[in-house]
Amino acid sequence: xxxxxxxxxxxxxxxxxxxxxxxxxxxxxxxxxxxxxxxxxxxxxxxxxxxxxxxxxxxxxxxxxxxxxxxxxxxxxxxxxxxxxxxxxxxxxxxxxxxxxxxxxxxxxxxxxxxxxxxxxxxxxxxxxxxxxxxxxxxxxxxxxxxxxxxxxxxxxxxxxxxxxxxxxxxxxxxxxxxxxxxxxxxxxxxxxxxxxxxxxxxxxxxxxxxxxxxxxxxxxxxxxxxxxxxxxxxxxxxxxxxxxxxxxxxxxxxxxxxxxxxxxxxxxxxxxxxxxxxxxxxxxxxxxxxxxxxxxxxxxxxxxxxxxxxxxxxxxxxxxxxxxxxxxxxxxxxxxxxxxxxxxxxxxxxxxxxxxxxx
Numbered sequence: 001x002x003x004x005x006x007x008x009x010x011x012x013x014x015x016x017x018x019x020x021x022x023x024x025x026x027x028x029x030x031x032x033x034x035x036x037x038x039x040x041x042x043x044x045x046x047x048x049x050x051x052x053x054x055x056x057x058x059x060x061x062x063x064x065x066x067x068x069x070x071x072x073x074x075x076x077x078x079x080x081x082x083x084x085x086x087x088x089x090x091x092x093x094x095x096x097x098x099x100x101x102x103x104x105x106x107x108x109x110x111x112x113x114x115x116x117x118x119x120x121x122x123x124x125x126x127x128x129x130x131x132x133x134x135x136x137x138x139x140x141x142x143x144x145x146x147x148x149x150x151x152x153x154x155x156x157x158x159x160x161x162x163x164x165x166x167x168x169x170x171x172x173x174x175x176x177x178x179x180x181x182x183x184x185x186x187x188x189x190x191x192x193x194x195x196x197x198x199x200x201x202x203x204x205x206x207x208x209x210x211x212x213x214x215x216x217x218x219x220x221x222x223x224x225x226x227x228x229x230x231x232x233x234x235x236x237x238x239x240x241x242x243x244x245x246x247x248x249x250x251x252x253x254x255x256x257x258x259x260x261x262x263x264x265x266x267x268x269x270x271x272x273x274x275x276x277x278x279x280x281x282x283x284x285x286x287x288x289x290x291x292x293x294x295x296x297x298x299x300x301x302x303x304x305x306x307x308x309x310x311x312x313x314x315x316x317x318x319x320x321x322x323x324x325x326x327x328x329x330x331x332x333x334x335x336x337x338x339x340x341x342x343x344x345x346x347x348x349x350x351x352x353x354x355x356x357x358x359x360x
Contacts, residue, residue: 008032008349009091009110011082013039013066013102016174016275019256020097020120022055023176027342028095031350037085039078039102040065054257055181071101071132078105086113093118093146093349097173099137107140116145118349119165120173123147123154124295132202141165148345150336151298170344171337174278178260179339185257188265190249195223195320196266197248198273199290200230203310208240210310214290217316219245223267228254268323270316277305282333286323288316298335303328 008028012021021036028034038060052059064081066074078101086094086109094110096103097120107117119140126134141147141158147165149155150172158167197218205211215237218225225248229237244250254262260279263269269280269287277296280287281304289300292309299305308319 006033006090006092007035008093008095009086009089009115010034010036010095011039011102011106012036012097013041013064013078014098014100015042015253017097017100017102018042018052018057019055019177019275020173022057023173023180023342024095024097024120024345025057027346028349031346035062035089035091036060037062037064037082037106039082039106040067041074041078041100041102054255055177075101075105078102079109082106082109083113086110086115091115095120095345095349096140097121099124099133099140101132101136104136104139107143111143117143117165118146118148118345119144120148120345121150121154122163122165122167123149123151123156123158125157126293126295128293146348148341148348150341152335153298166348168344168348170348171339171341172278173341173345174275175282175336175339176342177256178279178282181257181260182264185260185264188261189251189254189258190224190226190262190265193223193267194265195221195225195268195270196262197225197227197270198230198253198276199227199271200233201272201291204272204290205233205236207310208236210313211236211240212242213313214310214316215242215245215248217313218248218270220317221247221320222317223320224249225270226251226262226266228252228259228262268320270320278336281305281331284330284333286327288319288323290316302331302335304331 066077093116095118096107110117122141144165147158147163147167149169155169227248227250229250263280263285264283266285269285272290277287277289277299281299287305289305289307290310306319306323308315
């Protein structure tokens with residue numbers, strides 16, 4: 001498989017993607033020319049620009065400035081803008097990350113312009129095939145030329161589906177970022193024992209009844225709760241008429257380094273974020289995920305993570321208590337590689353290094 005000569009384009013647009021782009025850009029730049037494109041899907045400073053500042057990410061070479069909107073409107077706007085940029089600059093490959101609207105739109109734009117797509121975090125699957133993130137990741141995996149799987153299970157999924165692209169098990173770039181950032185994380189923002197919580201998925205926060213029940217359950221935990229509220233969640237809480245529960249301290253979204261510190265200092269984490277699930281797993285902090293399933297199922301199987309359905313919020317207190325009191329003294333933290341995923345991705349995409357399938 002060959003690609004036109006030129007730069008590798010790295011596309012991103014949300015908080016988790018900026019965080020991962022901080023290591024991907026460095027790794028790619030070490031072996032080939034790279035240009036970065038920020039779609040502007042997240043544009044709030046606390047969600048986005050702060051990560052440029054904290055992680056030392058250089059300003060993007062192009063900023064599309066899309067902003068918010070419905071799934072359809074946002075995806076269409078990013079697709080149109082990304083396609084125009086690709087037509088002008090003709091990269092030899094387009095790297096997309098994860099499962100957001102930016103991921104799908106930029107991948108489609110590149111494929112329509114016959115530019116090979118490289119999908120970072122390929123092969124993750126959920127049972128809910130109509131969940132927005134699941135639609136995005138499945139579509140991207142179907143058209144990608146290079147599929148970078150973060151785990152053995154994700155690699156096996158891609159091979160079982162007979163994906164047309166080259167499949168490479170490389171590990172999780174989020175681990176690369178965490179290893180590099182741990183020494184720079186500040187002291188925890190809360191003294192004493194506490195639970196760190198963050199919830200943002202539409203399936204939960206867009207349902208006022210579920211959201212009120214989960215917030216009430218957080219207020220009933222035996223430990224104080226530090227709740228970092230995504231702007232979407234804050235708006236949903238206002239619409240649902242939810243006032244802060246006793247024992248729940250609300251704060252704005254934390255920067256990446258502050259979030260790492262909050263996880264590291266917590267007795268347990270309550271979240272629906274895939275990134276925080278893995279960060280807690282790597283740092284040895286028990287996690288309770290407010291979902292019926294997780295794409296990062298290895299964290300559940302090794303005892304680092306427990307699932308609580310949003311519809312069973314009455315089980316949350318027991319799950320947190322069990323996570324804290326019965327946590328394993330140690331669990332396997334090698335399911336998602338060794339912290340060198342970005343280096344492996346760059347090696348595949350380096351000019352002249354677009355070889356056969358491999359596993360690491």
